[in-house]
Amino acid sequence: MKILVTGGGGFLGQALCRGLRARGHEVVSFQRGDYPVLQTLGVGQIRGDLADPQAVRHAFAGIDVVFHNAAKAGAWGSYESYHQANVVGTQNVLDACRANGVPRLIYTSTPSVTHRATHPVEGLGADEVPYGEDLRAAYAATKATAERAVLAANDAQLATVALRPRLIWGPGDNHLLPRLAARARAGRLRMVGDGSNLVDSTYIDNAAQAHLD
Structure with a gap:
């Protein structure tokens, strides 16, 4: 199959590309920069912005499966910058899947969509946890909006699913573990x-395998 990964140059994106290539798939990454490591893996690279609907639609031509992994994360930036990357970008992904007849979309979400200001989420199954109320952080709010759109799009023509990995770490991590080690x-x-x-x-x-299986 020919599979496209948005944000294939990122930490999880590279793991997805590596796993997909190991399974014999043709893989293309849609991203804003160039990543030599992807070239080494034999992954095609298309430079573009998810907020550009024409670029996304063109990149999705001939694709069998999309892993929508790219997002604006973190805590810094204007709400509009998060909205453009996470909401507008995801809607463009959905529209491009429809326009090109892509039958499957796997979306990387976050547990932050269930955050609540008053009490933690405990003791509920994954399908029972409601979305957070009054999400004030731009990342959580925009990812929740995007996840709702992805799941609402699920039908006979486009099968969609959302996964919510939390604090991904391991070999190649240049954020969580290095910072903890440096502080220690x-x-x-x-x-x-x-x-x-x-x-x-x-x-x-584990995060990559959950997406691939």
């Missing part, structure tokens, strides 16, 4: 609370 070496790694407050995390290979 400097003696500045502090514990919040009494140690009983825990957060889920996802190993990179």
